[in-house]
Amino acid sequence: MAVEIAMTAAPQTLLQVATPALILDEARLAANVRRMDDHLAPFGVGFRPHVKSVKSPAVIRDFLGGAVPITVSTLLEARMFAEAGFNDILYAVGIVPAKLDAVCALAATGVRMQIILDDAGVADDIAHALAGRSGVTALIEVDCDGHRSGIAPDADDLLVIARTLAEAGVFGGVMTHAGESYACEGADAIAAHAELERSGLVRAAERLRAAGLACPVVSMGSTPTALFARALEGITEVRAGVYMFQDLVMAGIGVCRPDQIALSVLATVIGYQKTQGRLVIDAGWMAMSRDRGTASQRVDQGYGLVCDGAGAIIGDLVITSVNQEHGLVGNRDGTPIDLSAYPIGIRLRVLPNHACATAAQHTAYVLADSSGKVTAHYPRFSGW
The missing domain is CATH 2.40.37.20 (D-serine dehydratase-like domain)
Known part of the structure; x- marks a missing residue:
């Protein structure tokens, strides 16, 4: 892979680098990116890398080929990547009204911003605040594995939240994160968890559509399930972050060596x-x-x-x-x-x-x- 270097330094070797220092192995990083690309290519889904591990626009730009759509976990990440020319950002932490002004400020610069929520009361607040504004859409976070946050695919509130957002013209779809995949071990167990994630999220999307609500975005992801999913029917995009670097936790469950x-x-x-x-x-x-x-x-x-x-x-x-x-x-x-x-x-x-x-x-x-x-x-x- 040809890599366009964003910041070069005078020629040196690792023997001349002051320690401790954070090292990226160029060949391994490129191979990890290719592995994800190759795995997802047959499924025809979009890919939205999570930049919370990297926190460097130059690394993403050079190794992923430009200002791709991204996922962020902080508003600082959103701002720093927006300033570097990334203009399609999913802020994948539950929104609260106090943070909405920062989101809207980024949208006002031309960035397509997506936010997530899982609470009917917050949906009311967001719908009211975004009425008549453009550039921000909201996804409902769905809990497919009891990991952390989100609402169950069969919850009554799924339809309540979606209708509230749709009436304000800001409903974008559904998303989930299979965090419990980190407790799996081996390809078969991870693949089974990926199917749990996929099927639960698709079931939520189908409920919304059956109720007459458009659900254009159906977004799932974690590094284990993204790399080991065997079916992605009904999914529009996949997200993953640590796959670029990998680590010993991932090695311990069989995601990498x-x-x-x-x-x-x-x-x-x-x-x-x-x-x-x-x-x-x-x-x-x-x-x-x-x-x-x-x-x-x-x-x-x-x-x-x-x-x-x-x-x-x-x-x-x-x-x-x-x-x-x-x-x-x-x-x-x-x-x-x-x-x-x-x-x-x-x-x-x-x-x-x-x-x-x-x-x-x-x-x-x-x-x-x-x-x-x-x-x-x-x-x-x-x-x-």
Whole structure:
């Protein structure tokens, strides 16, 4: 894949990058994007990537081919991507009236804004506030798996909310997020959950249409279900976010292999715990986050799986514990490391449990090719 670099830096290698640093493996990232594209192509559905993990318009533009329709989880993401030329945005967190002015301000600049809600009272408020205004439509969030928010496909309020929004001319359709897919394991289990998600959402859309309400958008998605869905009839678009980077939680449920994870933290060995046979690195929880998302999985990856400087996994080395700026690296089973194999100053790369949480600790990505040459620096933002 030819990548148009948005921000270039003087030629250098990872050996010259100050640590800790957030690294993107160019080849793995491109392969993850191709995998999603190839999987969804036969279904003929739209795709709306979620940018909450990336939080960098330049990365999305370069690796996804331009200012594509996107999903965001914060209004800051919406504003930053709108300023970068992205003009079709779904704000996929339940709207409240106090946030509507910010949404409408973006719509006034020519951005197509979609918001979501699951409450009849909020629907009344939104319908009143948006009456006579253009550029904003509302989707009803449907709960297909009891994960977090949304209303059941068969709930009476589905029709009540839709009619309220339709009478104001702002009803756009339905959406769902299969968050419980993260608790599945293996292709068959994930595919079954994808069908649960699809069928529940389509049932909601069919109820609305049977009641005489147009339902143009039927949007589903999570990285597991997007990559393992075997049928998408009735769905108009799919959403996914962490698929670009992948992480150890995704690897733990069989969505990817650890060697397909494109995101890592570059760290330096700065000392030893000689009595315990552990390495000390300059990447603690400020660089990795405190996320322990693999602790409940079959393989506990500690605070991250350790690789050599080229990105190759080193046996069962994991970060076993963290302080603010220190990480302790040991074998998963607690046996001592041969410390002589890791001289002070050597570089290591650590694969994260949760890509979103780890990336949130950093202000930029370093893009590197398979030889370790740095090919770009991409800024990223944080906040709400």
